[in-house]
Amino acid sequence: MVRRKYILAVLTPILILCSFTSASLMNQPFVYDMVDIDQETVNKDVLSPKDPLNLAQDLHAAIAITGNADFNDAAYAEEWFGNGSEINPYITSNYSIIATAPVIISILWTPLEPLVNEPIDVRAIINDTHPLTMVLLRYDDGYIYRNLTMGLMGGSPPEYYAALPAIGEAGIIQVEVWALDSNGDWGFSDVIDIEIKQAVITTTSPTTSPTTSQIDPADITLMLLVASLGGIGSLVIIFALIIVRKRKKSDDTPPFEDRIEEQLVSDQKGVRALRGAEFVGNRLRLKVKIVNNTLNVITDVAVTLSSYPRDSLNLEGDISKIVPKIDPEGFRSPAFEFLPTQDCVRGNIVASISYADHHGKVHSMTTEPYIIRAVCDLLTPERISSEDFELRLTSLDHGEITLRVEEWTPEEMQSKTQKVLETSNFFEVSSKTEEIQEHIESRLTGWAKGKYTNKNIGVEITITGLSGVKGATCKIQMSGEDDAMIMPAIDEIGKKLSAWLCPRCSGGLPVESVKEIKAGKTTVCPFCGISIDR
Structure with missing residues (x-):
C-alpha cells in the first residue's frame, strides 16, 4: 500500500504537467513546416540498427515535414526511435544538416482564418550557413504577385516578420517566402494557400411603431375653405375624401419584400474574369481570377484554356x-502551369469561363488575351572572355535598335543597364566608359544561352550623351544563333531600359509611383517594399 501511494504521488504531477502541455499546444497558432529536400546534397552515413537513438553524427539534407503523414513517413525512412505518441514520441538528435541555400523551416500566420478586413501577420523561420541579405514575402492577391520585405525579429535560427494588408475580398490567396544569402543563393518555400473569409455583417430587424395619419397642409387649407363656404357637412365629406386618397397612396406602395427584391437586382454588378502570368523558375504560371460581384452564389465554374x-x-x-462554387463578393484563382519547349515563347493565351447563376442559367465569357513575348526569362548566364565574345559575334546574325531616354544621365543609364543585364540573365562580359570632350560613351556587353536549345545569344549596348546631363541615346545590338530570339530579346531589353525600375528588385514601377518620384516625393516599390526617391 505504501509503494502504491508513492507511485501515485510521483505520477500525479507528471500527468498534470502533460495535460497542461497538451492544452497549450492545442492553442498555438498554425505553423506550416516546409523544408525543401535537395537529394543531390544528401551525403548521409548509414546508421547501424544497433543505434536506435541516432546518437552518431549524421550528415543529412534538410527534412521536409508538412503534416502528420510526412512526419510518420520521415520517421519510418530515418528509423527514428518511438511511434509518435505522447508516451513514446519520435526521438531525433545529432543531425548535421547540409544546406547550401537558405532553408525556410516554417511559416506561421495569424489569424488562422483571416477576414477580408483583417491584416495577416506572417512569420518565417529560416536557417542558413551564410548571413541572409534579403527575405521577401510574396503573395498573390488574385491580380498579381506582390513582394513585401520581411524584417528580422531575432532568434536562432532567425525569425522574420511581415504584415500582409487586408485583402478586401473573400477567396484564397497564395503565399510563399523567398530568401537570399550573402553567397548569392536563393531559398524558396512551398506555396501556401490561405483562405480569406467574408466578414460577418450583423443586421437588426427594423422596429415598428403605430403609424398616425398625417394630413397634407394643402388638404387643411382646402378643408377650411370648404367649411367657410358650405358648413360642417361639407367639411365632413371633404375629410372623408382625404382619408380615401391617403389610403390609395398607401396601397400604391409595393410591399416591403418587393422593394427588397428590386434593390437586390439593381445592386448586382456581375461576374468578372481577370488574368495574369509570370515566369517562376523555368515555368510559366498563368492565373485566371473569377470575381463574384453578385449577391448570390455562382456554381459549376469552369475555366478552360481556349488558345495558347x-x-x-x-x-x-x-x-x-473546375471550381464548385464562389460565394457572393468572393473570388477564386485557378492556376495553369506551362513548361516552355523553346528559348523564345511568343503568342497569346486566352481562357474561357462558364458558370451557373442562382437560377441555374449558364453564362460564359472569355478573358482578354495574355500576350507572351519572352526570351530573357528563358536564358541562363554563360561566362565567356571578352576575346571569345568578340570572336563569336562575327559568326552570328544580329539586329539592332536605337532609343532615346530623357529622364536619366548617361552615367545613370550605365548603372541601370548593368542591372537590366543581370536581371535579364546575361553574364556581363565587359563594361567600358570613355570621355570624348563633353560627351561620355559607355559600352556594355553580355552573353547567355537558352535553357532548352542551348543556343547562345549576345548583347552589346552603347550609351552616349553629355556627362551629368539628363538625356542619353542607347543602341542595342543583339546577336544570336537562333534568329527567332533576336528581335523579341531586343524588345525586352529596350522596354526595360526605357522604364522606371526599382533599383533593388528591378520591378517596373507603376505610373503613380513614377509621378511621385518626378514630383520629388518618396514612393514605395510595390514588389519589394523599399523606399525610392529621385
Missing part, C-alpha cells in the same frame, strides 16, 4: 479547372 502557343509551351495538368 502549343508549339512552344507544354501544358502541365488538365486544360480545364
Whole structure:
C-alpha cells in the first residue's frame, strides 16, 4: 500500500504537467513546416540498427515535414526511435544538416482564418550557413504577385516578420517566402494557400411603431375653405375624401419584400474574369481570377484554356479547372502551369469561363488575351572572355535598335543597364566608359544561352550623351544563333531600359509611383517594399 501511494504521488504531477502541455499546444497558432529536400546534397552515413537513438553524427539534407503523414513517413525512412505518441514520441538528435541555400523551416500566420478586413501577420523561420541579405514575402492577391520585405525579429535560427494588408475580398490567396544569402543563393518555400473569409455583417430587424395619419397642409387649407363656404357637412365629406386618397397612396406602395427584391437586382454588378502570368523558375504560371460581384452564389465554374502557343509551351495538368462554387463578393484563382519547349515563347493565351447563376442559367465569357513575348526569362548566364565574345559575334546574325531616354544621365543609364543585364540573365562580359570632350560613351556587353536549345545569344549596348546631363541615346545590338530570339530579346531589353525600375528588385514601377518620384516625393516599390526617391 505504501509503494502504491508513492507511485501515485510521483505520477500525479507528471500527468498534470502533460495535460497542461497538451492544452497549450492545442492553442498555438498554425505553423506550416516546409523544408525543401535537395537529394543531390544528401551525403548521409548509414546508421547501424544497433543505434536506435541516432546518437552518431549524421550528415543529412534538410527534412521536409508538412503534416502528420510526412512526419510518420520521415520517421519510418530515418528509423527514428518511438511511434509518435505522447508516451513514446519520435526521438531525433545529432543531425548535421547540409544546406547550401537558405532553408525556410516554417511559416506561421495569424489569424488562422483571416477576414477580408483583417491584416495577416506572417512569420518565417529560416536557417542558413551564410548571413541572409534579403527575405521577401510574396503573395498573390488574385491580380498579381506582390513582394513585401520581411524584417528580422531575432532568434536562432532567425525569425522574420511581415504584415500582409487586408485583402478586401473573400477567396484564397497564395503565399510563399523567398530568401537570399550573402553567397548569392536563393531559398524558396512551398506555396501556401490561405483562405480569406467574408466578414460577418450583423443586421437588426427594423422596429415598428403605430403609424398616425398625417394630413397634407394643402388638404387643411382646402378643408377650411370648404367649411367657410358650405358648413360642417361639407367639411365632413371633404375629410372623408382625404382619408380615401391617403389610403390609395398607401396601397400604391409595393410591399416591403418587393422593394427588397428590386434593390437586390439593381445592386448586382456581375461576374468578372481577370488574368495574369509570370515566369517562376523555368515555368510559366498563368492565373485566371473569377470575381463574384453578385449577391448570390455562382456554381459549376469552369475555366478552360481556349488558345495558347502549343508549339512552344507544354501544358502541365488538365486544360480545364473546375471550381464548385464562389460565394457572393468572393473570388477564386485557378492556376495553369506551362513548361516552355523553346528559348523564345511568343503568342497569346486566352481562357474561357462558364458558370451557373442562382437560377441555374449558364453564362460564359472569355478573358482578354495574355500576350507572351519572352526570351530573357528563358536564358541562363554563360561566362565567356571578352576575346571569345568578340570572336563569336562575327559568326552570328544580329539586329539592332536605337532609343532615346530623357529622364536619366548617361552615367545613370550605365548603372541601370548593368542591372537590366543581370536581371535579364546575361553574364556581363565587359563594361567600358570613355570621355570624348563633353560627351561620355559607355559600352556594355553580355552573353547567355537558352535553357532548352542551348543556343547562345549576345548583347552589346552603347550609351552616349553629355556627362551629368539628363538625356542619353542607347543602341542595342543583339546577336544570336537562333534568329527567332533576336528581335523579341531586343524588345525586352529596350522596354526595360526605357522604364522606371526599382533599383533593388528591378520591378517596373507603376505610373503613380513614377509621378511621385518626378514630383520629388518618396514612393514605395510595390514588389519589394523599399523606399525610392529621385
